[in-house]
Amino acid sequence: MKKVAIKIFIEISRLIMSTLYNKQYLKGRWFDNSSKGWRWCWRCIFMQKIVGYNRRIPFPVSHRNNVGNYKNLIFNPNDMNNFQNFGCYYQNFHGKIILGDGTYIAPNVGLITQNHKIGDLDNHEEAKDIILGEKCWVGMNSTILPGIILGDKTIVGAGSVVTKSFPEGNCVIAGNPAKILKRLD
Structure with a gap:
């Protein structure tokens, strides 16, 4: 029944x-x-x-999420779960956010493709794409800044601020600024 x-x-x-x-x-x-x-x-x-x-x-x-421009958001429909959390901020009015297959975004994560110009806050820097590889996991309350590339199977520890890319993947990164804590096999 x-x-x-x-x-x-x-x-x-x-x-x-x-x-x-x-x-x-x-x-x-x-x-x-x-x-x-x-x-x-x-x-x-x-x-x-x-x-x-x-x-x-x-x-x-x-x-409970904010998506700047859905046209600049590339993901697999199998990963629709990433848009059901709370507090996620996909700031991609200019610049793309690409989520690799099987990637998980935890609550309260900010993915930001464009920042204000220092000294001229009424204007913005040039937008830069964010690319997350396959099977990444971005922990709760983390921020990923413009131009970041994370390779496959990168785990971002909760509360991290990712200021540089880790394109090699297969690692755990954490901190502010994020750094490699552990390599994965």
């Missing part, structure tokens, strides 16, 4: 949500074999589509 109810819920959700969100995002592990993605959609509707937080974003994103 429970399996039948879940299948009905998924089919009703698929029909309704495809009118509110872009179908290319309503697929993958959270939608094809799970009801979790559909529950995210239902949870996001009121604040996102009616109240207006992140209204123009064509995929379900929690109102």
